[in-house]
Amino acid sequence: MKPIKKIIITSVICIGIALLAYFAWLFPFYEFTSNDFTTSIEKIMSAEYIKTLVPLFIIISLATAGIIITVFIRKFLAKKDTSRFSKVRTDRSRGNSPKQKPSIFMVLRWIIMIIFAFMMIWGGLIFGLKMASLSIPVLSCPWNTEQMTESSCYYLSHLNELVELPWQNILLFLGSTIGFTLLLGRAICGFLCPMGLIQDITDKIRQKTKIEGIKMNDKMYEAIAPVKWCMVLIFVGLCFAGGNFCNFCPAVAVSPILAGMSTSLYVSGFLMVLVLMGGFFKRRAFCTICPLGTIMGFFHKISLFRVKKDCQSCTECGACYEACPMGIKMIYTEREKADVTHANCIMCGECVKCCPEDNALSLTFAGKKIYTSSRRKIMSGYEQEGKK
Ligand code: SF4
Ligand code: SF4
Numbered sequence: 001m002k003p004i005k006k007i008i009i010t011s012v013i014c015i016g017i018a019l020l021a022y023f024a025w026l027f028p029f030y031e032f033t034s035n036d037f038t039t040s041i042e043k044i045m046s047a048e049y050i051k052t053l054v055p056l057f058i059i060i061s062l063a064t065a066g067i068i069i070t071v072f073i074r075k076f077l078a079k080k081d082t083s084r085f086s087k088v089r090t091d092r093s094r095g096n097s098p099k100q101k102p103s104i105f106m107v108l109r110w111i112i113m114i115i116f117a118f119m120m121i122w123g124g125l126i127f128g129l130k131m132a133s134l135s136i137p138v139l140s141c142p143w144n145t146e147q148m149t150e151s152s153c154y155y156l157s158h159l160n161e162l163v164e165l166p167w168q169n170i171l172l173f174l175g176s177t178i179g180f181t182l183l184l185g186r187a188i189c190g191f192l193c194p195m196g197l198i199q200d201i202t203d204k205i206r207q208k209t210k211i212e213g214i215k216m217n218d219k220m221y222e223a224i225a226p227v228k229w230c231m232v233l234i235f236v237g238l239c240f241a242g243g244n245f246c247n248f249c250p251a252v253a254v255s256p257i258l259a260g261m262s263t264s265l266y267v268s269g270f271l272m273v274l275v276l277m278g279g280f281f282k283r284r285a286f287c288t289i290c291p292l293g294t295i296m297g298f299f300h301k302i303s304l305f306r307v308k309k310d311c312q313s314c315t316e317c318g319a320c321y322e323a324c325p326m327g328i329k330m331i332y333t334e335r336e337k338a339d340v341t342h343a344n345c346i347m348c349g350e351c352v353k354c355c356p357e358d359n360a361l362s363l364t365f366a367g368k369k370i371y372t373s374s375r376r377k378i379m380s381g382y383e384q385e386g387k388k
């Protein structure tokens with residue numbers, strides 16, 4: 001595509017997203033019911049809670065319908081036009097590796113993700129408002145009002161409102177946000193973010209249903225990159241223009257509802273349907289354009305979590321690249337440097353899991369190896385498949 005055409009298309013997409021975020025409240029289908037914006041343990045234990053969950057059921061039903069329709073369309077296209085359709089790489093999500101016994105690292109990652117999602121939604125109700133001082137990006141959605149009031153996610157996207165806070169709160173916001181991001185980097189995405197968990201669950205469902213996913217190639221990642229940067233600009237830029245990223249943040253359509261609040265954010269809900277559908281066919285699809293993830297990526301280069309490669313042990317098989325949900329090619333192509341941590345790396349460990357060479361890839365924290373590739377584990381997977 002010619003650069004000028006690329007710039008025009010990107011600009012149109014950017015303006016479209018910005019307008020959607022800015023004027024979402026004008027849409028006839030936008031309704032933000034805030035008259036019952038309270039929650040309590042009694043409420044989530046009552047029959048009323050089922051009523052508040054209705055928008056979520058609608059979102060899940062629409063996403064399921066969208067997935068089924070897409071599967072049929074793909075099958076139809078595959079029959080009709082093999083030449084074009086065959087160019088889309090399918091994703092079997094484990095690269096070329098067989099299914100392995102889950103490693104301690106992977107089990108821990110899932111447990112931590114589930115605990116943090118639970119804490120984000122119901123933590124404040126159970127442990128009280130002191131949770132508010134935990135200003136971790138992604139974990140502090142202000143729409144769960146009774147839970148996280150000093151929300152770093154909210155203030156990151158409303159920097160103009162930050163100046164209205166007392167200086168102690170500004171320091172707390174800046175200190176905890178920068179501190180946690182420096183310490184954890186995008187491991188926050190791999191371990192703590194509930195949106196990441198939702199997308200990992202949709203990917204697991206796809207694997208169980210044996211429906212083939214879509215593997216994005218370099219060109220697709222390149223094409224989507226401008227959208228990612230537009231999202232960042234809108235995330236930190238709209239606040240200065242008086243806009244509101246929360247108007248279309250897909251997470252807002254889920255967490256307050258689960259917390260028991262009667263909300264219905266239809267623009268966010270519509271985008272959540274797309275996130276669920278995208279996450280089903282392409283693991284962590286939303287993460288490839290998420291503005292918060294991109295911002296955290298700025299700090300990831302100096303965080304304590306690293307991906308290390310022993311280039312001598314690497315046989316250039318490419319299994320790590322095939323398995324990486326963020327499409328990071330350098331873990332495969334790097335031939336000299338030991339540190340292959342990329343700004344987009346969410347520390348999910350999939351590359352390590354699929355690498356067939358002992359110690360060729362490792363995840364480290366503060367210099368200590370926490371997960372290392374193992375030939376024995378890969379071979380045990382082949383043995384298990386052979387027995388079936
Ligand atoms: S990229 Fe965004 S949505 Fe994805 S895990 Fe990170 S913060 Fe969450
Ligand atoms: S490089 Fe490895 S740890 Fe990082 S996102 Fe890709 S698969 Fe996950």
Ligand code: SF4
Nearest residue numbers: 314315317318320355
């Ligand atoms: S790091 Fe491991 S998985 Fe990646 S190319 Fe080298 S041997 Fe293959």
